[in-house]
Amino acid sequence: MSGEEFVPLSLTPLLIGTFAAIACALPGNFLVLRKQALIGDAISHVVLPGIVVAFLLTGAISTWPMMLGAAGASVVAVVMIEAVRRLGQIEPGAAMGVVFTTMFAAGVLLLEQTDTSTVHLDVEHALYGNLESLIWLDATGWSSLFDPEALAGLPPELPRIALTLLVVSLFMWLFWRPLKISTFDEGFARTIGVRTGALGFALVIIAAIAAVAAFDAVGSIIVIAMFICPPAAARMMTNRLETQITWSVVFAIVSAVSGYVLAGYGPLWLGAADAVSAAGMIATMSGLILACTAIWGPCRTRAGAPSTA
């Protein structure tokens, strides 16, 4: 494929998809290990009311208010889950289920109540995103990468998701030791002075930031898949956290790239005329990777732990 076609049409969606996948997979490693994997699911549902409220307040589809709204909604959701869990003495899963379904329902209701027919804001978009539409029209070929004029026309999602990825990586790098210790042995972490509660909350916030930024670019379905599938697949490959994170990044990249390519070109190879949803395909690929590692991965069983089956 020539650069003239590839760079404007496929390079940016590929990069955005990959960055989003990595940004979600990194905190996902810790969420999976801490048995909080479904936080990603909850966040991706409550993003909808967040952006609807932001839209109602500002009256326009603009990115920053919406991202703020989504982030605000995630924080509200996390606080509400914690409140329901503590006040009602309800197990965390059920508390989560109560909160995120209600907030999602409220979001759908608000959306139906407001006239959004003139703007591009609907539930389907929120779910699948529009990765395919993030094209870079100003590019003419590989040389555009060094052309400041063409670079100015990059879809704004690309720098945003890159920045998010940077923030997420920075957080992981800065808090690596406390995160690692508190994930595996919370009691020990507390005795050496790690504030585990605050750290856990920070992790959830970082996950929310990654989810919101990725959601903006690629829709919520990838977000859930990338929070869970690459880390879970990586978990089957190794017993070491460092190696696991490396694997999860590799799996995230592989599923993003292969998913995008298969969605864009797969149907053409099969003789169909149109592409299928890239977001859905990326999620499917990550599932296939997980299935392969679950069947053949070297560390797929609970080593040392008695089998509960």
Place this chain on the structure above:
Amino acid sequence: MLQLGYNATLVAIGATLLGVSAGVTGTFLFLRKRALVSDAISHATLPGVCLGFMVLVALGGDGRNLIGLLAGSAISAWVGLLCMNWLTRHTRLAEDAAIGAVLSVFFGFGIVLLTVIQTMGVGRQAGLEGFLLGSTAGMLRADALIIAIGGAATLLLVMIIRRPMTMVAFDPEYAAARGLPVHRIDLAMMGLVMAVTVVGLKIVGLILIVALLIIPPVTARFWSERSDRVVLLAGLAGGLAGYLGAALSASAPNLPTGPIIVLVSFGFFALSLFLAPVRGVLAAVLRHLRFQRRVHIRQGLLALAQGQKIYEPLTLRLLRRAGLARADGVATETGKARAAKALRDEKRWEIVRADQAHEATAALYDGLRDIETVLTQDQIVEIDRQIGGPQEVPA
């Protein structure tokens, strides 16, 4: 219900039945602490709906035949369920990761299939997107009938296997020791959840059916400690939410049925969270205040008896309100009597706690308990003999 139109009546009946069966079935899931499994099951229905549509169209039929679509969704939800079970049983993944993996992958694959259908050019896939959030607008009598029969059948099955399910929910080890096939009962429970999900697809959609499976049981749990009552109450809460939600959504335009049902049922939940008699927040606050009051009065009385000045304003206020002390902190006549009694009780407790023979009683000491409630009159007299008679309190 009489004011509702024909379609709205159908929807209301369907929603009520759905609410009842979802509440009842969800209770077992909730008691088993696997509430979010329903999330995975419901999302896993999407590829089945799409495949069902494709098969129906390929066979030359109308792609929107409800039974065909529901059968497809049931099959894919079952496959998702088996995947999830396999992941948790045979790999190191915890259940939440397995749920999330199945949920996102099946849903993603479903979306791929949705886009495939869109490009098939059949042009009638509009009804399919309705399964995401439910669409009651064009509900037919046949659809309502399917929902009613499905809901009733699920309820019947739950009633038949409720006892083993309850036992497995509370104590799986004991159930296994009794020879119950725990794994199969779990699968049956999931199968019932799947049935409710499939039945509810048309009304509330696959994302919000989770709410109907989780919120009513959680609501009911506030009101009772007995599992059979929780099941009944959950059914009641679910049915009421279903009916009220459907009626509300029919009363004004732009009120989608599914979200309204969920919000009504959240309303019940919020009410229960605050107002439930024992587990509710209000009850807990009242309990705390009562406890605080008892501690303050007790400590205040001990201080009065020992002639110490009371600095704590709350203690002073409580003592004054109970008529035990005056505003300047001096005990009234009743106050003096109660204070002397409190001090004597404290001394009695001291003896009880020092005596090995009273070990079991001593464990009950918390600084508040009246000694008469744990010892007989004879025992107290015996202790009083050790303490000796009343002595003068220093002025």
